[in-house]
Amino acid sequence: xxVLVSFIAVLLLVVIAYAGVEAANLRFLFxxxxxxxxxxxxxxxxxxxxxxxxxxxxxxxxxxxxxxxxSLPWIKQDKLENPSGLLGVIGRxxxxxxxxxxxxxxxxxxxxxxxxxxxGEAKWLWLAGMAFHWSFLIVLIRHLRFxxxxxxxxxxxxxxxxxxxxxxxxxLYLTDLVLLAAVFYLFxxxxxxxxxxxxxxxxxxxxxxxxxxxxxxxxxxxxxxxTDIVSVKVLAMGLVSFKPAIPEGIGVLFYIHLFLLSALxxxxxxxxxxxxxxxxxxxxxxxxxxxxxxxxxxxxxxPVHVHTYQEYEDDFREKMKGAGIPVxxx
Amino acid sequence: MAKFPxxxxxxxxxxxxxxxxxxxxxxxxxxxxxxxxxxxxxxxAVGFPNPRDWKPADADWKLPENWKEIIIxxxxxxxxxxxxxxxxxxxxxxxxxxADKCHFFIGTxxxxxxxxxxxxxxxxxxxxEFTTAGKILGKMAGARELTLDVLKEWWYYFYQCTECRRxxxxxxxxxxxxxxxxxxxxxxxxxxxxxxxIAGPVANCYMKGNxxxxxxxxxxxxxxxxxxxxxxxxxxxxxxxxxxKGAEILFVTPSGDLFADPGTYTAMGYxxxxxxLGLDYTWSTYASEGGNFxxxxxxxxxxxxxxxxxxxAKRLGVKYIIGGECGHMWRVIHQYxxxxxxxxxxxxxxxxxxxxxxxxxxxxxKMIHIAEFTADLIKNNKLKLDAKRNDHLKVTWHDSCxxxxxxxxxxxxxxxxxxxxxxxxxxxxxxxxxxTFCCGSGSGLNASEDxxxxxxxxxxxxxxxxxxxxxxxVNMLANICAIDRATLPPLMDYWVPGVKVAGLHELVAxxxxxxxxxxRTTDLRGEPLPGLEQKEEKAS
Numbered sequence: 001x002x003v004l005v006s007f008i009a010v011l012l013l014v015v016i017a018y019a020g021v022e023a024a025n026l027r028f029l030f031x032x033x034x035x036x037x038x039x040x041x042x043x044x045x046x047x048x049x050x051x052x053x054x055x056x057x058x059x060x061x062x063x064x065x066x067x068x069x070x071s072l073p074w075i076k077q078d079k080l081e082n083p084s085g086l087l088g089v090i091g092r093x094x095x096x097x098x099x100x101x102x103x104x105x106x107x108x109x110x111x112x113x114x115x116x117x118x119x120g121e122a123k124w125l126w127l128a129g130m131a132f133h134w135s136f137l138i139v140l141i142r143h144l145r146f147x148x149x150x151x152x153x154x155x156x157x158x159x160x161x162x163x164x165x166x167x168x169x170x171x172l173y174l175t176d177l178v179l180l181a182a183v184f185y186l187f188x189x190x191x192x193x194x195x196x197x198x199x200x201x202x203x204x205x206x207x208x209x210x211x212x213x214x215x216x217x218x219x220x221x222x223x224x225x226x227t228d229i230v231s232v233k234v235l236a237m238g239l240v241s242f243k244p245a246i247p248e249g250i251g252v253l254f255y256i257h258l259f260l261l262s263a264l265x266x267x268x269x270x271x272x273x274x275x276x277x278x279x280x281x282x283x284x285x286x287x288x289x290x291x292x293x294x295x296x297x298x299x300x301x302x303p304v305h306v307h308t309y310q311e312y313e314d315d316f317r318e319k320m321k322g323a324g325i326p327v328x329x330x
Numbered sequence: 331m332a333k334f335p336x337x338x339x340x341x342x343x344x345x346x347x348x349x350x351x352x353x354x355x356x357x358x359x360x361x362x363x364x365x366x367x368x369x370x371x372x373x374x375a376v377g378f379p380n381p382r383d384w385k386p387a388d389a390d391w392k393l394p395e396n397w398k399e400i401i402i403x404x405x406x407x408x409x410x411x412x413x414x415x416x417x418x419x420x421x422x423x424x425x426x427x428x429a430d431k432c433h434f435f436i437g438t439x440x441x442x443x444x445x446x447x448x449x450x451x452x453x454x455x456x457x458x459e460f461t462t463a464g465k466i467l468g469k470m471a472g473a474r475e476l477t478l479d480v481l482k483e484w485w486y487y488f489y490q491c492t493e494c495r496r497x498x499x500x501x502x503x504x505x506x507x508x509x510x511x512x513x514x515x516x517x518x519x520x521x522x523x524x525x526x527x528i529a530g531p532v533a534n535c536y537m538k539g540n541x542x543x544x545x546x547x548x549x550x551x552x553x554x555x556x557x558x559x560x561x562x563x564x565x566x567x568x569x570x571x572x573x574x575k576g577a578e579i580l581f582v583t584p585s586g587d588l589f590a591d592p593g594t595y596t597a598m599g600y601x602x603x604x605x606x607l608g609l610d611y612t613w614s615t616y617a618s619e620g621g622n623f624x625x626x627x628x629x630x631x632x633x634x635x636x637x638x639x640x641x642x643a644k645r646l647g648v649k650y651i652i653g654g655e656c657g658h659m660w661r662v663i664h665q666y667x668x669x670x671x672x673x674x675x676x677x678x679x680x681x682x683x684x685x686x687x688x689x690x691x692x693x694x695x696k697m698i699h700i701a702e703f704t705a706d707l708i709k710n711n712k713l714k715l716d717a718k719r720n721d722h723l724k725v726t727w728h729d730s731c732x733x734x735x736x737x738x739x740x741x742x743x744x745x746x747x748x749x750x751x752x753x754x755x756x757x758x759x760x761x762x763x764x765x766t767f768c769c770g771s772g773s774g775l776n777a778s779e780d781x782x783x784x785x786x787x788x789x790x791x792x793x794x795x796x797x798x799x800x801x802x803x804v805n806m807l808a809n810i811c812a813i814d815r816a817t818l819p820p821l822m823d824y825w826v827p828g829v830k831v832a833g834l835h836e837l838v839a840x841x842x843x844x845x846x847x848x849x850r851t852t853d854l855r856g857e858p859l860p861g862l863e864q865k866e867e868k869a870s
Contacts, residue, residue, distance in 0.1 A: 005470070049420070056413040059629075062665055062736070064498040064506060066764040069738030071691045071702050074709060075745070081764070082738040084691075096502070102427075103502040107760055109430040109790075115341035117436065117793045119760035125427060129502070196426050198347035198441050199450070201472040204424050270463045275503055278421035283414045284504035289738060292695035295668045300411055304630055305377070306637040307536050309645055312616050315537070316546050323547035325572045325615060 003191060006205035010213050010260070017259035021252045030255045031235055032244040038262035045269025050277050059298040061291050064284040070293075084290045093286055097279055100129055125189070132182035135175035136211070138162060139218075142173070146236035168223065176219050183212045203272055210264050217257035227251055337825055340785060345439040352447060353454065353474050357483040359387045362782030364486060365775065368529035373522055375533035376631065380522030386485065391478070397521050398476055402459055404517045405452075409460065415513050418505045419456045422449060428497035428507070433768050434490050437786030442487050445497035445507040451483055452514055485523055488514040490783060492772035493626070493658075494731035499764050511773075516628040524627060528774035531623040535635050540585035540619035546572075549615050552588050556598045563856070565848035568605045570613055573646065577612035578683060580643045583654025584621040584812035587833070593815045595854045596655060596833025603704065603835060606713070606844045607684050611652070617642035620659040621812060625666075626774040633670040636662060639697075640671045650680040651697040655833050657730035657772065657811035660699060664737045668695040685710040699733075701742040701810060704838060708749050714843040719853065720751040721860040723806040725837070726798045727756065728791065728818070729766035730811035740764075743810055743834050750841040755802040761794035771817035784817065785824050792825035799826050807831045 020026045067078025079088045080095065095101040108122035141158055145151045163171035187208050190196045221227040231247040232254060238245040268274070280286065313320065313327055320327050348355060370381035382392045394400065409416045429435060429444040441447055450472070457464030457473035464473030474480065493508035518524070524532075531541035538545060544552065550572060561567050571577065581604070587597040604611055617638045624631035643651055653663060668674065677696035680689040687706045692698045707713050727747060733739045740763050747754055761767050770787030798804040807818055807829055815833055822829040840853045851862050 053413055053417055053420075056410055056416045058413045059411060060666055060669055062414065062506070062509065064495055064504055064735050065738035066499055066735070067738060068740045069691070071689075071739070071742060072687070072706055072709070075705070075741045078738070096504075100502050102500055102504065103425070105500050105765075106427050107431070107500075107765075109436055111341070111343060111345075111436065115337070115789065115793060117790055119758070125425060129425070193426070194347050195345070195429055195441060195444065198352065199424055199426065199429075199444065199447050201424065202470055203472045270461065272421065272423045275421040275423055278417050279503050281413065281417055282421075282504040283417075284498055284506045284509075291664050291668065292692040292697070293690065295672045295694045298669050301670065304634045304637070306634050306641070309616050309638070309641060312539060316615075319545055319547045320573075320615070323550040323572075325546055325550065326574065 002202045003205050006202050006209050010209040013263050014256050017256040018252055021255040027246045030259055031246050034262045038265040042265035042268050049269050049274050053281055057299045058283050061287050061296040062283055063287045063289045065289050083288050085288055089288050096285055100126055103129055128182045128185045131178050135179040138175045146233050147240050179215050183208055214260045217253055221253050343439040347441045356479045357486045365525035365527050365777045365780050368524035368526050372529035372533040376536050393521055400520050401517055404520050408513050414509045418510055419453055421503050422505055427500045431497050431500050433770055433790045434787045437789040448487050449510050484514055485518055489525055492768045494768035495735040519628050527777035528623050528626045532627055535619050539616045541623055542585045542589050546615035549618055556594055560598055564844055568601050570601055572613045572615055574612035575646050578610040578649050580648040580651045581611045582617055582620045584656040584659055585619045586812035586816055592831055593812055595836040598854050599835030599839035602839040614642045620653050620656050622662045623774050625658055625662050636667055640674055644676050649678040652700055652703055653697055654700055655810035657732040661732035661736035663697055682706055684712050705742040705745050715750055715841045716843050717750050717752045717841050719840050719859050720837055724753040724804045725751045725806045725808050726804045728807055728809040729762055730809055730814055731768050734764055734766050750837050755798045755804055757794040757798050767791040769814050769817045772813055776813055776817045788821040792821050795829055796826045799829055805829055808834055810834050
């Protein structure tokens with residue numbers, strides 16, 4: 001049900017773009033206005049989201065420690081998994097953001113008769129996650145070729161590496177395949193594992209379908225239909241130079257691709273996809289475990305009612321004296 | 331216990347999720363899976379709202395008219411106060427990596443025990459009340475109304491989480507279900523929805539200084555019993571002091587160590603060690619609790635209970651504090667105490683009077699863990715140890731959740747252990763250190779009425795012990811946590827009969843050769859030492 005709703009929602013987006021461009025001929029709307037609006041929502045929305053996170057303080061220093069603490073000098077500290085200083089934190093965060101360190105730890109727990117619990121390697125999720133995010137990033141970087149007059153050298157290098165197999169015409173980009181395969185795997189995993197299916201929401205399926213749609217339309221344009229790249233570049237250059245123009249000869253597939261991307265951008269700040277920014281702010285990862293060395297200040301710390309020693313002694317003075325415990329007031 | 335299912339039955343776990351979606355499936359209160367509700371007198375003692383007689387399984391929870399408003403305002407306040415909460419409400423992608431990392435999910439198969447779904451219980455309400463998409467799209471955006479059923483679900487499942495943080499280790503964004511449970515329980519406490527096993531100890535701790543409600547003369551009396559035993563075993567009479575001004579060190583331990591075995595053996599261990607060192611220390615009957623069940627209630631309550639540590643250190647004029655073996659006590663001391671009550675500028679940076687080692691890692695909080703203190707002693711050859719006295723034991727090491735994942739004290743106890751026992755075997759690597767499994771009874775769930783829950787949640791821990799028990803004949807599970815010492819013995823009796831439970835310093839004291847002691851014939855438990863069993867027989 002949730003799968004179907006998500007699928008239909010993305011399909012509907014495709015139909016809207018198709019109808020808007022083919023039937024209603026709203027090329028300026030779909031080629032200029034919606035992309036601009038989506039971009040503004042994306043940037044503005046992400047700024048608002050991050051500011052909101054930032055406006056809530058971090059009252060306590062609560063890193064999840066995943067290794068030996070810094071204590072006695074002869075005990076080897078695990079500086080990456082349990083950092084006590086800035087460098088260690090940077091290292092820990094770099095591993096987390098670039099290589100999904102924590103996901104790499106993933107295990108599969110299995111119960112068999114006995115009872116006997118066994119913990120097996122489970123790196124597929126990590127691998128698919130890495131494949132998905134990295135290939136998406138590379139695809140995105142490759143698209144920068146549409147936004148500069150001359151294609152920048154680093155982008156040419158990335159394109160060269162990405163097409164190193166030298167097959168097909170136009171040359172096959174490896175990341176196109178990897179991206180589609182990874183998204184497909186992440187989808188299969190969601191519907192294939194009973195627990196995953198049980199916990200997944202529309203919020204999970206919709207972005208998968210959306211991204212798959214974006215990638216698929218891109219692949220279709222590059223490898224299967226003829227797309228007027230020159231015109232697309234004119235459109236893209238118009239957008240970034242704030243002189244938007246709609247050149248002739250761009251097929252509807254491109255508008256669908258662009259509309260789905262716009263939908264993704266607009267959806268981004270109000271969805272789980274904000275983990276892109278949130279991962280940097282997680283207080284269980286981005287703080288040093290130096291609590292007892294350096295005092296952490298809570299901006300909203302306030303005085304509380306306590307039961308003082310004097311009150312305690314008043315309650316128990318005679319019993320204390322009887323047990324030979326020294327008291328303040330005789 | 332007559333009707334209690336056998337291990338073979340309890341471990342027959344159905345992992346198939348229900349047909350009905352989790353949002354529409356009201357909570358079912360299964361006997362043995364939840365604790366008694368808080369009693370009015372326990373809430374009144376600390377001035378908590380809505381004190382009344384109520385039963386969790388009853389339909390009517392006797393809530394105030396505007397309970398929903400209270401909760402929603404409570405969420406709003408905590409979103410403003412905790413970046414962790416706000417962030418963890420927004421960024422989960424439901425990848426499911428945390429799902430089978432939770433001991434309660436492994437032991438029950440209940441999908442709402444997957445950390446991700448436990449968090450969704452509250453996240454769904456957050457979406458409904460605090461996000462535009464949730465307000466407009468409702469269920470389509472994963473949002474749902476806060477109803478009485480939802481509130482009951484929160485209560486049931488936030489008291490089926492031991493705040494152990496194992497899920498947080500595996501989460502790619504470090505989302506910590508412990509943090510969400512902590513805040514969830516805070517919200518429930520706004521309506522007087524605690525469990526008595528937490529509320530009672532909190533009231534005790536507030537009024538009498540410790541969870542168990544031991545009054546000053548009882549503390550002295552309990553220790554006297556232990557001192558008698560120590561005299562019988564070693565021939566030495568130890569005379570500890572209480573509430574003594576001018577002592578160099580204040581020693582604080584969880585009150586469980588003063589109350590029942592095997593914790594009492596650990597307390598005997600502390601006293602024997604300190605006696606041997608001639609340490610200038612004092613106990614306090616006021617600050618007679620290192621543990622903090624307030625931490626399982628609300629941030630404010632935790633702070634109120636914790637305040638007495640520094641207050642007492644200041645009143646007695648000690649230089650610094652040593653803390654005994656306890657799990658959540660150390661999460662609180664390590665990650666919260668200085669922030670709440672500091673700066674502790676009336677204390678000095680801890681320096682071992684025996685070795686001269688300055689504990690730079692505690693230079694602000696001025697409180698050190700006894701395992702840090704003892705490891706330093708052994709490294710500097712200050713203790714005469716005879717590990718053979720522990721040769722009747724085959725020991726494995728249980729890392730307690732809080733000290734492992736909220737601190738990282740992993741090697742100190744192992745170093746000590748290797749010096750005081752000859753037979754030490756590690757459990758499988760995916761079940762120790764940062765990946766250690768909870769005893770299944772932490773965070774105030776160590777009551778008797780929820781034994782089903784505890785045995786189920788303890789299965790992964792017990793199963794790893796069983797592995798080394800079967801393979802190496804391990805018969806002793808050592809740890810540095812008072813709740814472990816209280817809850818692991820029944821867990822072992824149930825899943826791995828033949829394995830006993832000990833605190834680290836019990837094993838230290840067994841091995842510790844004290845000046846002028848008589849030849850020992852038994853360990854601290856009165857069991858004959860290896861090689862002396864026959865002598866015992868002859869003598870008897």
